[in-house]
Amino acid sequence: xxxxxxxxYRGLSLYAxxxxxxxxxxxxxxxxxxxxxxxxxRIQAATSDDLARYPDLYADRLRAAVxxxxxxxxxxxxxxxxxxxxxxxxxxxxxxxxxxxxYASPTFSMVEPLARMNGIAAKAVLWSAAALDPQLLLEExxxxxxxxxxNNPTGELLxxxxxxxxxxxxxxxxxxxxxxxxxxxxxxxxxxSWAVQNPRLLVxxxxxxxxxxxxLRCGFGVAQPETTLAIEKSRGPYKVSRLAADxxxxxxxxxxxxxxxxxxxxxxxxxxxxxxxxxxxxxPLESRANFxxxxxxxxxxxxDALALRERGIAVRPFTGIEAIGEGLRVTVGPWPxxxxxxxxxxxxxxxxxxxxxxASDSPPGRAS
Ligand SMILES: Cc1ncc(COP(=O)(O)O)c(C=O)c1O
Numbered sequence: 001x002x003x004x005x006x007x008x009y010r011g012l013s014l015y016a017x018x019x020x021x022x023x024x025x026x027x028x029x030x031x032x033x034x035x036x037x038x039x040x041x042r043i044q045a046a047t048s049d050d051l052a053r054y055p056d057l058y059a060d061r062l063r064a065a066v067x068x069x070x071x072x073x074x075x076x077x078x079x080x081x082x083x084x085x086x087x088x089x090x091x092x093x094x095x096x097x098x099x100x101x102x103y104a105s106p107t108f109s110m111v112e113p114l115a116r117m118n119g120i121a122a123k124a125v126l127w128s129a130a131a132l133d134p135q136l137l138l139e140e141x142x143x144x145x146x147x148x149x150x151n152n153p154t155g156e157l158l159x160x161x162x163x164x165x166x167x168x169x170x171x172x173x174x175x176x177x178x179x180x181x182x183x184x185x186x187x188x189x190x191x192x193s194w195a196v197q198n199p200r201l202l203v204x205x206x207x208x209x210x211x212x213x214x215x216l217r218c219g220f221g222v223a224q225p226e227t228t229l230a231i232e233k234s235r236g237p238y239k240v241s242r243l244a245a246d247x248x249x250x251x252x253x254x255x256x257x258x259x260x261x262x263x264x265x266x267x268x269x270x271x272x273x274x275x276x277x278x279x280x281x282x283x284p285l286e287s288r289a290n291f292x293x294x295x296x297x298x299x300x301x302x303x304d305a306l307a308l309r310e311r312g313i314a315v316r317p318f319t320g321i322e323a324i325g326e327g328l329r330v331t332v333g334p335w336p337x338x339x340x341x342x343x344x345x346x347x348x349x350x351x352x353x354x355x356x357x358x359a360s361d362s363p364p365g366r367a368s
Contacts, residue, residue, distance in 0.1 A: 028329070030208065294327060296327055
């Protein structure tokens with residue numbers, strides 16, 4: 001057998017969620033108000049040099065923008081083609097015989113494949129257990145611990161004190177804690193200032209969500225210089241294009257404008273959508289992100305996602321969610337889109353079943 005690819009790679013499957021075109025896509029937690037105008041203006045002003053010449057080796061202008069916005073030194077910033085790339089590079093820098101990442105599950109679905117791609121064993125701890133006792137994530141001395149805050153797909157925001165307990169245990173000797181803050185703008189909380197103080201913390205951020213720049217593929221991380229240097233080496237040069245870096249920098253430096261306004265509207269709609277779902281008995285989990293996870297109405301997330309897709313709406317199905325069993329994750333957007341979604345939900349087969357069963361049992365996914 002050919003030595004390529006390496007043996008532990010062969011069992012890996014390609015990340016391929018259902019991305020067929022659909023009328024209203026509420027499946028990927030992007031900013032449904034569109035994109036940041038300052039970023040778009042930079043792209044529209046592109047010159048021949050932007051394309052013909054290589055970008056900065058290590059995205060220095062983007063690092064400078066992150067440094068300015070978050071008031072951290074530029075050497076505490078690393079960047080990547082999306083925050084996936086920052087996570088990937090951090091994992092690669094941790095690779096070694098027996099290297100392990102521990103994480104609380106359910107969480108961002110790319111963690112496990114990213115670990116395996118990089119030859120790292122991924123070990124899950126049940127979310128509810130880890131939420132009570134963060135030290136469970138430190139058992140068997142992992143090299144890395146991944147924590148998503150707020151968490152995808154549940155939307156839960158673990159308290160700062162919880163992260164502090166993780167960091168305190170084992171002092172400077174413990175694993176690198178990767179805090180994924182992809183949705184932090186919607187929680188209006190960040191631990192970036194902690195990352196520059198603590199040699200064991202890396203905060204990963206993305207331009208893909210609140211800033212409306214998923215198509216640019218731009219992300220960054222903040223940590224102490226030793227950690228950012230290791231990630232820069234592992235990621236390599238020229239990974240963020242000139243236009244992507246400049247456009248993301250323009251968006252980041254426009255502090256109180258477009259992004260803040262769309263986030264504010266998103267938070268209002270998140271509460272309103274959660275109320276609508278509760279009214280339907282669908283037990284939405286309390287979310288601090290730009291999505292809401294709720295109980296699959298029929299009890300089967302894949303059936304319900306399919307029924308919604310047939311009505312022009314894409315949501316993401318999940319199984320094995322502790323509080324609700326099977327669930328659907330829906331991205332929060334402008335209210336007319338939410339109305340489309342709710343109308344489609346009310347047309348799905350479970351809605352009829354609900355009417356018929358009004359006086360008897362509720363469908364399996366619903367609160368009794
Ligand atoms: C928790 C989390 N982290 C990271 C990412 C990756 O984002 P990016 O587009 O920056 O690679 C996502 C994307 O869905 C996410 O949900």
